[in-house]
Amino acid sequence: MRHLARFISAASIAACLTGLATAAHAGGGLTGVDAMTATVFQEGQSSFSGLAVRFRVQDPRLLESIDLTPTIEYWRNSSTVDAFDLHAVRRDATLGADIRYMLPGDVWRPYFGTGLAVHFLSSEVDAPRFGIIKANDSLTKGGLTLLAGVAFGTHSRIGNFVEVKGHFVGGYRQLKLNMGLSWNRSPSPPPTPTPGN
16 A cells, blocks of 8 residues: 555656646647556566556657657456465556657557656465465566557547557566557648649
């Protein structure tokens, strides 16, 4: 619970900083929001599901094809083995920021990027038969992220995307297969072809 409170506080600070950045750079600011589901493959574990939301911010001092993406990610995995009277729960609440480069395109646009993330990890085990009564362990770790994907409908108000994202956290490395919907603030029209001579 203590780590969840820290995570919520950090997320609130990040949201305030994003708002200040938006106000400070009238020519850029928030350009869209992505909501996604993830299939998570954590080191030494089987796959499970997660959720995430990220904000796409552009700075007029950078290229138009570069996005800054503050991101909040969360997953929870629970296991129960009745034969051994064992119950385990693992959680990861992640606060990160990536810089993403969008390649040109009309119908679909590939992209890739990198960034940093802080993981608020916790594990709980309850196994009375083995003398473990609601034991828990929490830690906070940071690491590098790498991502690559394809966005569809970037010139529309609503689009979608698929991507692969790796979290390089020592001892807790994760690979995520993400897919979701995008809301674009002011979709730009696709480039019009120039008439030939």
